[in-house]
Amino acid sequence: MHDESTKQPCCNPPWEPPQVIPAQVRRVNNLIFRKINQFHRENNVDNVTPMHDWIMSYLYWHKNDPVYQRDIEREFSITRSTVTNILQLMERKGYIERQSVPQDARLKRLILTEEGVRVHEKTMLSLHQTDEFVAGLLTEEENAELLRLLNKLRKGLE
Template identity: 40%
Template sequence: MQPKISFCLEWKMVSNLMRHSANACTTCVEATNLTGMQLFILEYLYQHQEQDVFQRDLEAEFHVRRSTVTGILKGMEKKGLIQRLSVEEDARLKRIILTPQAKSLHREVEMAVVRMEKIALRGLSKAEIEVFLEILEKMKANLQEDMLTYDEQKGE
């Protein structure tokens, strides 16, 4: 009899596979050595070019810590993909913009994201995908609610 594997362990394995898949899909993006997260941030910045985007927006959108986003952005800056520009009203705030180099990679980045999603969703019906996305939204809401409760208990 097979031992029962917990949901959390299964989720972690899928998450690891998605990260590896995202990293593999980026190798074809014009030799930029993008990480999977950099790929998703580039796509987010491209889709929100007409808005002011700050580091805190990325932290909230991707549910990651400030230190994580700081490291990712430093790497992207070093690769010449983004610039962080001070805002007149508050020099501490840095608006994040894509460089022309990053904009020129958009089509390849978009294709890499589509390719990765096609691989991950292969064999699933449209109805299964819709149900899965609904379940993911509920799970995110549950976890976010729990984190708020935890933060309140800690006094933050």
Template identity: 35%
Template structure:
């Protein structure tokens, strides 16, 4: 009798291993994986628009109270700054500092190399099929 394969479990294990590898790299720079993802989001999106705490909450699907404490720590450690906007002094846009940008680039370079190692493991056809299957399963869950 063939052993039953649990797809959700295999996907979860792969996702956790990826997150652990990225978290381990981020820790070399004194940040957590979540802080690294926040730095990446701010860095990649602030060129086109102002980024606010609400954007982080929505993008990373993290509760407001959790984001507040993470951002306060990131500001204290000099990775980001909160700056008032002229339209509403209560609103604080998030700006990545030079220190934060350097760290974000190092972690992002690691992620690119990590993803390249995945791509190198699969043929182009396998990679296209893998992405197609991931998208299809993800869309199935969204229905």
């Protein structure tokens, strides 16, 4: 005989939704992006997406190294088709150029344009403002622990 009183309801998960880690991370991520967008508007770069920010930053800090599409795919853990679309839009906006490589015509080195450098500097100001705002919500010890835990999660999920 089956005991109905111990049976779990069909539609109620055994956890409280606000405590599911991926859901909480997603919520915090959305709020951080809103804050970035607020600072972007204040710094007159509200037409730049956060992903464009990060790619321009990567190209800026690696300007003396050859950077190719596969490097962007690996660095940001995004698919080839997604990176292709992002880079095409960045090229149309004048942020980057693709330069042919003499040893392999199939490879295109990614170069940040002067416009890309200018936009990068303004977007970096917004990102620094966001980072300072978010870090200010926690103590120094809490920030260190949060970063440690996020890095641990990222490494475990890669």
